[in-house]
Amino acid sequence: MVQFKLEELETMRKAGWIIGTVGKTYISEIYQLDRVRSTEEFEKVIKNISLRAIKIGNDGKKCETYESAILKKAFKNLIELINKYKSNFDEVKDIVLVYSTFYLGINYNNKDYGSGKKSD
Numbered sequence: 345m346v347q348f349k350l351e352e353l354e355t356m357r358k359a360g361w362i363i364g365t366v367g368k369t370y371i372s373e374i375y376q377l378d379r380v381r382s383t384e385e386f387e388k389v390i391k392n393i394s395l396r397a398i399k400i401g402n403d404g405k406k407c408e409t410y411e412s413a414i415l416k417k418a419f420k421n422l423i424e425l426i427n428k429y430k431s432n433f434d435e436v437k438d439i440v441l442v443y444s445t446f447y448l449g450i451n452y453n454n455k456d457y458g459s460g461k462k463s464d
Contacts, residue, residue: 345435346429346432346435348439352425353439355418355421355422355425356422356425356436356439356440356443357443358418358421359390359418359419359421359422359440359443359444360439360440360441360442360443360444360446360447361443361444361447362393362394362397362418362419363377363393363440363443363444363447364443364444364445364446364447364448364449364450365397365447366393366396366397367444367445367448368448369396370396371448373389373392373393373396374441374444374445374448376389376392377389377393377437377440377441377444378441380437382433383426383427383430383433386426386433386436386437387423387426390419390422390423390426393419394419397419422436422440
């Protein structure tokens with residue numbers, strides 16, 4: 345088991361937040377991430393997610409914002425981590441997947457499933 349540095353975990357957390365936000369609109373991207381079996385596949389899925397993330401803001405509308413620029417850096421750092429831990433990429437993937445499903449769950453808990461109303 346890899347002992348990740350705090351800044352590496354923070355990179356995975358930020359990437360997970362982005363993936364969870366994208367998953368709110370494109371849930372299939374999270375399923376694809378779960379099925380990744382190589383570093384090459386992992387990088388390809390992250391590339392696809394980053395292309396979707398650039399177009400999606402927190403509210404699900406298409407936008408180009410400062411936040412989009414931050415997203416690019418988080419994925420750049422994630423790609424560097426994937427390459428650094430090639431032999432243990434699955435540990436990186438699993439942590440990113442846990443964070444992304446956590447943030448996706450928060451998004452769903454904050455909505456009344458389709459009505460747009462906040463739940464108590």
